[in-house]
Amino acid sequence: MKIAIMGFGVVGSGVYEVIESGNDSIAKRAGEPIEIKHILDLRDFPDHERSEIFTKSFDDIINDSEIELVAEVIGGLNPAYDYTKRLLTAGKSVVTSNKELVACHGTELLELAAQNGAQYMFEASVGGGIPIIRPINSCLAANSITDIMGILNGTTNYILTRMIKDNQSFEEALAGAQERGYAERDPSADIEGKDTCRKIAILASLAFERFVNSDEIPTEGITKITLEDVVFAESQGKVIKLVGMASKVGDKVFAKVCPVMMDKSHPLAGVEDVFNGVLLHADNVGDVLFYGRGAGKLPTASAVVADIIDVMRHKNTPQRKLWSGTAEVLPKIPEEVKAKLSENGITVLYN
Amino acid sequence: MKIAIMGFGVVGSGVYEVIESGNDSIAKRAGEPIEIKHILDLRDFPDHERSEIFTKSFDDIINDSEIELVAEVIGGLNPAYDYTKRLLTAGKSVVTSNKELVACHGTELLELAAQNGAQYMFEASVGGGIPIIRPINSCLAANSITDIMGILNGTTNYILTRMIKDNQSFEEALAGAQERGYAERDPSADIEGKDTCRKIAILASLAFERFVNSDEIPTEGITKITLEDVVFAESQGKVIKLVGMASKVGDKVFAKVCPVMMDKSHPLAGVEDVFNGVLLHADNVGDVLFYGRGAGKLPTASAVVADIIDVMRHKNTPQRKLWSGTAEVLPKIPEEVKAKLSENGITVLYN
Numbered sequence: 037m038k039i040a041i042m043g044f045g046v047v048g049s050g051v052y053e054v055i056e057s058g059n060d061s062i063a064k065r066a067g068e069p070i071e072i073k074h075i076l077d078l079r080d081f082p083d084h085e086r087s088e089i090f091t092k093s094f095d096d097i098i099n100d101s102e103i104e105l106v107a108e109v110i111g112g113l114n115p116a117y118d119y120t121k122r123l124l125t126a127g128k129s130v131v132t133s134n135k136e137l138v139a140c141h142g143t144e145l146l147e148l149a150a151q152n153g154a155q156y157m158f159e160a161s162v163g164g165g166i167p168i169i170r171p172i173n174s175c176l177a178a179n180s181i182t183d184i185m186g187i188l189n190g191t192t193n194y195i196l197t198r199m200i201k202d203n204q205s206f207e208e209a210l211a212g213a214q215e216r217g218y219a220e221r222d223p224s225a226d227i228e229g230k231d232t233c234r235k236i237a238i239l240a241s242l243a244f245e246r247f248v249n250s251d252e253i254p255t256e257g258i259t260k261i262t263l264e265d266v267v268f269a270e271s272q273g274k275v276i277k278l279v280g281m282a283s284k285v286g287d288k289v290f291a292k293v294c295p296v297m298m299d300k301s302h303p304l305a306g307v308e309d310v311f312n313g314v315l316l317h318a319d320n321v322g323d324v325l326f327y328g329r330g331a332g333k334l335p336t337a338s339a340v341v342a343d344i345i346d347v348m349r350h351k352n353t354p355q356r357k358l359w360s361g362t363a364e365v366l367p368k369i370p371e372e373v374k375a376k377l378s379e380n381g382i383t384v385l386y387n
Numbered sequence: 388m389k390i391a392i393m394g395f396g397v398v399g400s401g402v403y404e405v406i407e408s409g410n411d412s413i414a415k416r417a418g419e420p421i422e423i424k425h426i427l428d429l430r431d432f433p434d435h436e437r438s439e440i441f442t443k444s445f446d447d448i449i450n451d452s453e454i455e456l457v458a459e460v461i462g463g464l465n466p467a468y469d470y471t472k473r474l475l476t477a478g479k480s481v482v483t484s485n486k487e488l489v490a491c492h493g494t495e496l497l498e499l500a501a502q503n504g505a506q507y508m509f510e511a512s513v514g515g516g517i518p519i520i521r522p523i524n525s526c527l528a529a530n531s532i533t534d535i536m537g538i539l540n541g542t543t544n545y546i547l548t549r550m551i552k553d554n555q556s557f558e559e560a561l562a563g564a565q566e567r568g569y570a571e572r573d574p575s576a577d578i579e580g581k582d583t584c585r586k587i588a589i590l591a592s593l594a595f596e597r598f599v600n601s602d603e604i605p606t607e608g609i610t611k612i613t614l615e616d617v618v619f620a621e622s623q624g625k626v627i628k629l630v631g632m633a634s635k636v637g638d639k640v641f642a643k644v645c646p647v648m649m650d651k652s653h654p655l656a657g658v659e660d661v662f663n664g665v666l667l668h669a670d671n672v673g674d675v676l677f678y679g680r681g682a683g684k685l686p687t688a689s690a691v692v693a694d695i696i697d698v699m700r701h702k703n704t705p706q707r708k709l710w711s712g713t714a715e716v717l718p719k720i721p722e723e724v725k726a727k728l729s730e731n732g733i734t735v736l737y738n
């Protein structure tokens with residue numbers, strides 16, 4: 037299948053690498069090899085081994101009738117939103133790692149895909165390479181998921197882990213994360229919890245089958261966490277973690293992003309450094325945990341490519357309605373959620 | 388879609404329950420409701436709410452042209468093997484929790500399904516309700532999996548946990564497991580490691596894409612583990628766990644089932660009681676862990692029903708070749724596997 041990659045940053049170059057290095061086994065698993073025909077980026081890559089396939093014009097992709105699928109790994113809302121709409125309208129499938137776009141416009145884009153015989157897939161948007169979107173959609177399809185709690189941001193988890201283990205202040209730990217490339221120069225989306233907020237909104241929309249608007253989720257990051265807080269938690273046999281949580285409450289949804297104190301025996305307490313973990317509770321299966329590298333070039337790229345392989349395997353399967361309507365998001369923690377949290381040894385900070 | 392259930396034991400009655408209680412949302416997710424038309428069991432169930440659909444004759448199912456799919460939850464090789472062959476030959480899809488059958492005859496049954504436009508699915512055969520088969524096949528399709536280590540048997544993990552936490556002898560812990568219904572009256576398949584062996588053989592076949600014969604996997608259970616061993620491990624900051632492991636070594640495979648001592652910081656060390664955990668290592672994504680209830684009526688049944696929903700969603704997708712050929716299984720631990728184990732704080736007992 038002929039595809040295009042939009043965006044040749046960390047994830048985009050990873051997608052190229054995963055495809056080029058694994059195309060023999062990909063062809064076995066997908067039924068045919070993947071041929072990368074265009075790469076869209078505004079920058080020049082004159083020394084790239086396939087510099088001839090780079091383009092700065094989106095028209096080269098949208099007007100190429102041979103292109104059946106595009107990997108959108110530009111990130112951010114613009115121009116990704118406009119490009120994705122036009123591609124899906126043209127019947128081209130889109131796979132993406134763009135959590136912001138999925139969280140803001142997922143409903144419309146899934147609808148567009150369904151209307152035009154295309155697919156819109158986003159396994160890489162949450163948890164990097166950890167299988168999480170597909171397990172919710174397929175493996176747990178005979179369950180009703182009631183609660184989600186996740187450590188969904190590697191940057192903040194790295195910072196908290198360094199504070200806990202190395203007695204570093206928040207500022208020291210952040211500087212160390214930036215040195216190692218785990219935090220961006222402007223780390224606000226991570227440390228203020230916005231990244232976690234988008235991811236829990238996506239997971240909640242899938243799990244509860246109604247769109248959960250990330251703007252309605254009360255979000256508190258880790259900027260106010262001090263070394264004293266961390267030491268106090270330790271003295272209580274607990275650790276401080278930034279989590280995104282979402283629960284079904286009747287036909288409504290409660291969701292929140294905030295630092296919590298959790299017992300060291302909690303399944304998420306051992307998720308350290310840049311790792312992510314997602315704990316789901318469902319009616320039939322009980323608790324299920326997924327754990328792995330939640331970010332990074334090759335993990336994220338491999339999730340993008342898994343979506344490409346999935347589209348190739350199921351070319352004639354129409355896009356399924358993953359959610360319908362919009363959930364009413366409760367503004368305050370309901371008593372039943374409070375009770376569940378305390379039963380599981382979780383204390384919400386800054387309630 | 389009209390289906391039949393073969394075997395109305397713990398899992399079979401769970402499949403009935405999951406479908407009947409969740410059919411509205413199943414219909415939304417699968418495109419149509421599931422209609423259970425026959426239940427095959429040699430026993431009588433005169434008081435069942437739908438006693439009229441019970442039959443003792445396999446002919447009622449194989450000769451019913453309306454039946455498109457059968458859930459085989461009889462377990463064991465006979466008559467499940469013969470029935471499954473005849474169903475697949477007739478073009479009827481089969482979903483199963485039968486690890487023994489998949490481990491012994493999976494290659495032939497997958498082939499039969501492919502030849503006759505049917506599907507053969509077995510998510511429930513490993514890890515109960517934990518999504519593990521589908522993540523290996525789909526989510527990690529852009530990875531080459533190199534190593535698997537799993538706590539795959541809830542009975543033995545419960546026994547070891549009670550020895551570790553309550554200072555019980557092996558015999559006491561086994562008796563307690565039997566009292567709670569976690570161990571069968573004849574617990575040999577569990578405590579001698581055979582159950583774990585079949586499961587690691589299935590995971591290895593899927594991950595390495597060649598059939599791994601469970602008969603060739605050296606298997607040692609937990610019957611020789613004493614309370615002294617457990618106490619010694621504890622004094623070293625370690626725990627004893629029964630694991631199934633498999634690694635790719637060049638174009639060959641090494642696999643083994645045995646008790647190991649592992650550091651308490653190992654991701655599998657916290658998998659306690661009847662829970663299961665599977666740790667995969669793959670080239671792009673690194674380590675990924677799946678954790679949850681590995682057995683039990685509703686978890687296992689929900690995995691069977693997830694497979695049914697999958698078949699309904701992808702009626703026109705032919706059975707994919709999940710593995711081809713047979714792997715050469717190395718009889719002794721290769722040095723490179725030894726090195727990896729010791730790097731991860733794992734000591735093999737009874738080497």
